[in-house]
């Protein structure tokens with residue numbers, strides 16, 4: 001007797017970039033509130049999702065990426081931890097299933113500080129999930145969320161959800177916090193500032209030899225919608241106009257250079273290419289590779 005499985009297999013996928021091994025890890029998923037979208041109507045959202053055979057509200061992957069390079073191990077993003085309900089917070093289980101323990105992580109790199117990216121830095125007791133890691137975040141991101149003046153004028157929900165949560169998450173890492181701006185921050189990994197979604201939003205270009213992947217953070221939240229309609233913003237974009245401009249710039253670069261991208265909310269495992277389609281763009285997910 002073989003009972004029917006009751007859960008998905010561990011969310012893990014590996015890809016080699018030259019001599020670097022990148023492992024996509026799933027933190028779980030999130031059903032987006034369609035009320036957060038701007039510059040698009042509800043019927044337009046429903047039409048795009050229907051055409052893409054996607055549910056409404058749209059279901060988003062929440063991904064993180066392990067990077068093994070030159071004997072060191074980095075983790076890009078920490079997921080939501082235990083702060084966003086039972087559909088998220090799977091990152092550490094999936095990491096262990098992939099053969100890496102939290103104490104093996106030398107460096108944590110964040111693309112920005114939003115709950116589904118940075119609330120997994122610490123456990124429910126406020127202790128570090130990654131006891132041996134230094135924490136790298138763009139200087140502008142740290143400065144923004146620790147700015148008392150900005151926090152004092154933020155609406156209650158944003159104050160608690162973003163300002164207070166990010167301060168709480170980075171506090172236990174204070175002695176190991178290394179603010180970054182750009183350039184190589186880990187072997188084979190270059191920080192590329194892409195401000196807009198947040199002031200210190202940062203992409204990471206992982207490159208070795210002729211291979212590369214641009215981990216573009218939250219350049220898109222719902223791929224079906226924002227790849228086709230780059231002008232669509234979210235209620236929680238810090239600077240919506242800058243977010244749109246950056247998204248267009250990245251899409252243009254990715255299509256022109258035929259660049260492999262990976263994203264935190266590109267459907268797991270998140271490795272894709274961008275192509276032009278009509279007056280917008282389209283994503284072409286990279287086929288599952290049976291070999292590393």
Ligand SMILES: [Zn+2]
Pocket residue numbers: 114116117218264265
């Ligand atoms: Zn996000």
